[in-house]
Amino acid sequence: MNIDNKLKNLPLTKSNPKTLEVLFGKTDLIPMWVADMEFEIAKPIQEALIKRITNSSFGYEYKPTSYFKAQKKWYFNNYKIELNKNHIVYSPSITTTITILIENFTSASDGIIIQPPVFMEFRDVIRKTNRRITKNPLKLINNRYQIDFQDLKNKAKLEKNKVLIICNPHNPVGRVWTKEELKQIIEICKENNLLLISDEIHKDIILFNNQFTSTLQFINNYEKIVVCTSEAKTFNLCGIADSIAIISNDRIRNIVSSTFKKYNLGRTNALTRVALEAAYNNGEYWLKEVINTIEKNIKSIERELETSKIELIKPEGTYQVWLDFRKVYKDTKEMFSHLTENSGIGLNAGHWFGREGTLFMRMNIATSNKKVTDAIEKIKKAVANNKLK
Numbered sequence: 001m002n003i004d005n006k007l008k009n010l011p012l013t014k015s016n017p018k019t020l021e022v023l024f025g026k027t028d029l030i031p032m033w034v035a036d037m038e039f040e041i042a043k044p045i046q047e048a049l050i051k052r053i054t055n056s057s058f059g060y061e062y063k064p065t066s067y068f069k070a071q072k073k074w075y076f077n078n079y080k081i082e083l084n085k086n087h088i089v090y091s092p093s094i095t096t097t098i099t100i101l102i103e104n105f106t107s108a109s110d111g112i113i114i115q116p117p118v119f120m121e122f123r124d125v126i127r128k129t130n131r132r133i134t135k136n137p138l139k140l141i142n143n144r145y146q147i148d149f150q151d152l153k154n155k156a157k158l159e160k161n162k163v164l165i166i167c168n169p170h171n172p173v174g175r176v177w178t179k180e181e182l183k184q185i186i187e188i189c190k191e192n193n194l195l196l197i198s199d200e201i202h203k204d205i206i207l208f209n210n211q212f213t214s215t216l217q218f219i220n221n222y223e224k225i226v227v228c229t230s231e232a233k234t235f236n237l238c239g240i241a242d243s244i245a246i247i248s249n250d251r252i253r254n255i256v257s258s259t260f261k262k263y264n265l266g267r268t269n270a271l272t273r274v275a276l277e278a279a280y281n282n283g284e285y286w287l288k289e290v291i292n293t294i295e296k297n298i299k300s301i302e303r304e305l306e307t308s309k310i311e312l313i314k315p316e317g318t319y320q321v322w323l324d325f326r327k328v329y330k331d332t333k334e335m336f337s338h339l340t341e342n343s344g345i346g347l348n349a350g351h352w353f354g355r356e357g358t359l360f361m362r363m364n365i366a367t368s369n370k371k372v373t374d375a376i377e378k379i380k381k382a383v384a385n386n387k388l389k
């Protein structure tokens with residue numbers, strides 16, 4: 001996989017000195033935190049973008065049939081999902097969609113169930129909309145995270161809880177929920193009339209022969225499901241890609257669509273459209289290479305950590321690894337500052353994903369094998385110098 005050697009010249013969030021100072025207290029770090037890739041984007045996407053930029057002007061655009069055809073083919077070939085054009089709502093970002101869903105389908109102080117440790121924006125959106133966070137924490141059993149279904153049932157029954165947000169594949173722990181697990185989730189939502197928001201942004205990065213199942217496969221059984229997804233992560237297009245919400249229920253979709261209309265959020269970005277159409281039509285080979293590289297990186301980490309006290313929670317999907325430092329440190333804040341200072345690598349502290357992530361760290365491995373192994377070496381050295389435990 002080619003690494004983009006021009007990254008240093010780009011104003012990327014992950015290396016923004018101001019952000020690094022706020023989060024890590026220093027700026028001279030190798031940033032391996034934000035979930036975007038360091039790979040050069042697929043050639044067909046580059047070519048399509050160059051062609052679009054050099055050929056013409058940028059008037060208002062709509063999405064032509066060829067765009068939808070490409071998108072439909074992608075979903076059918078990869079997930080056997082028959083996308084219905086009428087069920088898609090385009091959204092600038094998944095977080096925007098979740099905010100709009102919460103504001104329209106719950107009231108102030110209603111409870112929203114999340115499964116920490118989990119993508120922190122879920123928690124932030126719930127707080128910003130003045131709703132309450134109800135936690136259904138994941139359980140770590142034999143180095144694999146599991147859903148606590150009994151706890152989920154108990155919380156779903158409570159009148160105040162109106163929505164469940166799941167993340168599949170799960171960021172940061174890397175689980176790809178099985179069909180059986182999803183079936184149980186749907187049953188619980190159905191029994192308790194919960195709106196299920198299924199964030200499937202990481203669906204395309206499925207590792208080691210695991211099988212991704214979309215909650216869309218259960219739509220005939222339960223209609224109160226909104227799938228939020230995007231190919232931004234998949235094709236390293238976070239700086240330009242948008243997202244979609246797939247909503248089969250007419251009432252829910254109409255309410256969401258009219259809110260998007262109210263705020264005029266439905267505009268087509270010419271470059272997003274061109275990039276995604278090229279990705280859907282000709283990006284498959286590139287994605288396979290990415291997945292091979294990620295798997296290779298994980299195998300290297302496994303080898304590197306064999307004799308270490310740091311445990312790898314092996315991901316089934318996503319391009320992050322979740323590292324367990326519980327045998328090394330006692331205090332999560334001390335761990336974070338000690339590791340940051342002594343390794344020089346900028347990782348996400350596990351507690352950013354909720355206190356259930358205490359003494360864990362998330363590392364982005366969508367980069368070269370050399371960079372990943374060097375970083376692990378540095379982390380191991382820092383750990384070896386640790387006198388905090």
Ligand SMILES: Cc1ncc(COP(=O)(O)O)c(C=O)c1O
Nearest residue numbers: 035093094095119171199201243
């Ligand atoms: C699970 C999950 N959802 C959503 C996002 C962000 O999506 P958006 O930028 O479209 O809000 C991320 C980014 O890391 C993510 O991990």
